[in-house]
Amino acid sequence: MSNKKISINEKLSIPKIGLGTWQLQGQDGVQTVATALDMGYRCIDTAQAYDNEEAVGKGIAQAGLPRDQMFLVSKVWRDKLAFDDVIRSTEESLNRLKVDCIDLMLIHWPNPDVAIESSLKAFDKLKQDGKINAFGFANFTTSHLNEAKNVNNDFVCNQVEYHPYLPQKKILNWLQDNGKFLMAYSPLARGKVLKDDILQGIAEESNCDASQVALAWLMRQDAVMAIPKASSKEHLLSNLQSHEIVLSDEAIKKIDDLQKQNNRLIDPDFAPNWDRHEAL
Numbered sequence: 679m680s681n682k683k684i685s686i687n688e689k690l691s692i693p694k695i696g697l698g699t700w701q702l703q704g705q706d707g708v709q710t711v712a713t714a715l716d717m718g719y720r721c722i723d724t725a726q727a728y729d730n731e732e733a734v735g736k737g738i739a740q741a742g743l744p745r746d747q748m749f750l751v752s753k754v755w756r757d758k759l760a761f762d763d764v765i766r767s768t769e770e771s772l773n774r775l776k777v778d779c780i781d782l783m784l785i786h787w788p789n790p791d792v793a794i795e796s797s798l799k800a801f802d803k804l805k806q807d808g809k810i811n812a813f814g815f816a817n818f819t820t821s822h823l824n825e826a827k828n829v830n831n832d833f834v835c836n837q838v839e840y841h842p843y844l845p846q847k848k849i850l851n852w853l854q855d856n857g858k859f860l861m862a863y864s865p866l867a868r869g870k871v872l873k874d875d876i877l878q879g880i881a882e883e884s885n886c887d888a889s890q891v892a893l894a895w896l897m898r899q900d901a902v903m904a905i906p907k908a909s910s911k912e913h914l915l916s917n918l919q920s921h922e923i924v925l926s927d928e929a930i931k932k933i934d935d936l937q938k939q940n941n942r943l944i945d946p947d948f949a950p951n952w953d954r955h956e957a958l
């Protein structure tokens with residue numbers, strides 16, 4: 679099955695759709711990852727904090743794909759951002775995943791108590807040692823991105839919550855202007871898009887599902903890829919096929935209008951001061 683990609687550098691590219699694995703654990707996690715890879719998914723997103731790297735690793739092994747044919751993403755938790763902790767915890771991730779290299783390692787959340795220089799030095803070393811292919815961030819604001827850029831501009835992406843109800847224009851513009859990409863997490867607004875009248879209306883016209891409309895709207899944007907989580911075969915396939923949906927200008931305008939809701943779903947007490955969106 680074809681799947682559009684974002685080119686990261688001469689050697690690396692990432693599919694525009696991947697599988698999110700938060701809350702997929704144990705045998706369910708193993709089976710879902712294996713099924714997804716068999717079905718044609720080529721990007722899997724996990725994290726140390728999901729407590730499922732072992733299950734994800736088993737799913738990858740079960741699918742039996744050559745390692746270089748899939749793109750693996752994991753994340754270092756916010757209390758492991760000092761140099762030694764990044765190195766050690768990434769090595770632990772590699773052991774749990776049973777792979778030699780993680781394609782993209784992210785800082786899961788910014789931590790104001792640890793200097794970014796320290797984490798970036800560690801990522802640099804891991805890259806030189808062939809233990810990661812690239813590094814990036816999650817939940818960084820534009821002010822964090824500017825700070826990081828001044829230290830080491832080699833990062834490739836920022837993974838942030840992005841769906842029809844949450845605008846991310848400021849971050850997306852920053853990333854596009856700087857040659858980086860945006861990984862959209864909770865792209866289905868954790869299932870909320872399914873019940874949306876506007877999205878359902880567009881889906882009916884396009885003969886598809888509201889979830890596919892939301893994913894197609896994300897993926898049509900330059901430098902944006904999405905990592906919906908799904909556990910049933912039906913949902914996995916539907917999400918993977920969403921890149922085939924073409925939205926009319928009128929449909930795009932209607933979805934753009936939903937952004938006015940400005941509804942953030944993931945906002946823990948340690949979250950940063952998010953970028954503000956004026957003039958929606």
Ligand code: NAP
Pocket residue numbers: 697698699700701723724786816817837838862863864865866867868869872887889890905906907908909910912913914916917944
């Ligand atoms: P999501 O992908 O927006 O939504 C997942 C929900 O949608 C699940 O309940 C799933 O149900 C349902 N679903 C999926 N496909 C469907 C379909 N085709 N039709 C109907 N329902 C469907 O939510 P998310 O898990 O929060 O976000 C996705 C991934 O982003 C996570 O798994 C994780 O990898 C990443 N993430 C990262 C961060 C971060 O801080 N960096 C934060 C949140 C999430 P079933 O499971 O029953 O299929």
